[in-house]
Amino acid sequence: MTYDFQHLSKEDALSLLNLPDEELPELLEAVYSIRKKYKGNTVSIQLLTNARSGNCSQNCAYCAQSQESKAHIDKYRLVAYEKLLKDGYTVTDKNLARHCIGLSGIRFQNSEINEFADEIRKLKKETQSPICCSIGFLTPEQAKILKEAGVERINHNLNTSRRFYPNICTTHTYEERISNIKMLQSMGFEICCGGIAGLGEEKQDIVDMLFDIQAIHPQAVPINFFIPIEGTALEKMDTSYLSAEYCLKVLCLARLLNPSSDIRCAAGREVYLKGKEKWMFYAVDSIFASGYLTADGQAIEDTIQLITDAGFEYFVEP
Numbered sequence: 232m233t234y235d236f237q238h239l240s241k242e243d244a245l246s247l248l249n250l251p252d253e254e255l256p257e258l259l260e261a262v263y264s265i266r267k268k269y270k271g272n273t274v275s276i277q278l279l280t281n282a283r284s285g286n287c288s289q290n291c292a293y294c295a296q297s298q299e300s301k302a303h304i305d306k307y308r309l310v311a312y313e314k315l316l317k318d319g320y321t322v323t324d325k326n327l328a329r330h331c332i333g334l335s336g337i338r339f340q341n342s343e344i345n346e347f348a349d350e351i352r353k354l355k356k357e358t359q360s361p362i363c364c365s366i367g368f369l370t371p372e373q374a375k376i377l378k379e380a381g382v383e384r385i386n387h388n389l390n391t392s393r394r395f396y397p398n399i400c401t402t403h404t405y406e407e408r409i410s411n412i413k414m415l416q417s418m419g420f421e422i423c424c425g426g427i428a429g430l431g432e433e434k435q436d437i438v439d440m441l442f443d444i445q446a447i448h449p450q451a452v453p454i455n456f457f458i459p460i461e462g463t464a465l466e467k468m469d470t471s472y473l474s475a476e477y478c479l480k481v482l483c484l485a486r487l488l489n490p491s492s493d494i495r496c497a498a499g500r501e502v503y504l505k506g507k508e509k510w511m512f513y514a515v516d517s518i519f520a521s522g523y524l525t526a527d528g529q530a531i532e533d534t535i536q537l538i539t540d541a542g543f544e545y546f547v548e549p
Contacts, residue, residue: 236261236487244438247484252476262483263513269491270516273546274538275328276531277363277495277519280318282310282347283334289402291390292464293430293457296335298402302462309334309343312350319358325531328517328546329361330354331386331423337367337403344373348380355381363423363451368403368411374418384421384450387412389443391426392436399430399465412447424449425497428481429457429470437481445488451517452485452492456499473499475507482514493517501529509541516546 235243250258285306287296295302315332322330334347351362363384364377374385389408390396396405412422424447426440444452456478459468478499486494495517496504504511520534529537538545 236265239487241435241438241442244441244484244488245434247487248434248437248477248480250480252474255476255479258483259479259510259513262486265490266486266494266514266516270493271544273516273544274512275493275517275546276325276534276538277329277331277517278318278322278325278327278531279331279333279519280310280315281335282315282332283308283336284310285335287335287337289337290400290464292399293390293427293460295460295463297463300460300463302460309347309350312353315350315354316357319354319360321531322360323358327360327520327531329363329384330358331363331365331519333365333386334367339367339369339373341373344369344376348376351377351380351382363421365423368407369415371414371418374415374420378418378420382420384423385415386423386451386453387415388423388425388427388453389440391430391432392439393443394439395430395432395436398432409443409447416447421451422447422449423451423453425451425453425455425485425495427455427457428478429468429473429499430465431468438484441484441488444485449489449492451495452489453495453497453517454482454485454515455497456481456503458499458502470503473503475504475510478503479507479510479514482511486514495519508537512538512541512543 285296288298290299291297295304319330362382363386364382365386393405424444456473459466494515496511496515497519520531535545
């Protein structure tokens with residue numbers, strides 16, 4: 232294996248995704264040396280709260296909260312503050328790295344942003360935990376309100392490549408996502424930006440998406456492995472090509488292109504990497520516990536045990 236990992240071309244990146252499985256251990260060792268240089272031997276855990284669920288105006292084909300989804304999920308305009316606070320205290324009590332808060336929808340009225348900002352202020356006062364919000368397209372004025380309320384980081388995933396994007400969503404564009412991220416960065420927000428493997432895309436789409444993410448320079452890169460949800464447009468998607476080996480190659484490529492970012496293995500790790508999670512940590516330094524918006528996940532204590540059993544250290548926020 233002869234690659235200049237500091238100057239990967241798209242051709243190099245594609246060849247890494249096509250790497251024979253028997254060469255994967257060598258790739259993992261090379262990637263681990265980079266991961267260790269920037270992130271040491273620690274793994275951080277994030278907790279995700281679904282603060283607003285369902286009734287989204289967008290038609291993202293993978294999402295149970297889409298306007299076209301028939302999936303059976305809870306729907307509510309804004310979660311009770313008691314739930315938000317309970318999760319906030321869990322982040323504090325368990326010494327988790329960050330409280331991630333997701334809200335369905337793409338655009339919000341100013342009154343909704345003000346209401347949510349009031350809850351963030353109370354939450355920050357009581358828990359002091361770092362907060363990241365996934366909250367669609369904000370106006371500069373709305374973004375300023377949330378920043379002043381205590382939101383340090385915004386999640387806005389690209390999800391897939393520019394070429395493939397119209398296959399999964401037609402109610403907004405890829406460029407709108409890029410523009411939103413640039414606006415948020417100009418206002419001083421940290422950015423969490425990742426994507427999804429398993430939507431029916433080609434390997435070149437994964438490469439293109441990760442190169443676009445690299446150009447954004449996000450603080451965190453969450454990589455999801457798609458789990459088809461009954462009632463969504465992609466409920467019958469064949470994800471059999473998401474072998475543990477292929478998923479590990481995607482994570483390795485994410486690390487190589489974003490060496491200093493938090494590389495987070497998000498949804499799907501419990502399904503596609505089961506039994507091989509140790510190798511996941513050679514590339515990633517961050518994972519979720521307790522679920523992913525509308526999908527269940529591994530319990531926090533089990534997640535901590537997973538990290539230590541793999542020979543890594545559970546990162547405790549100082």
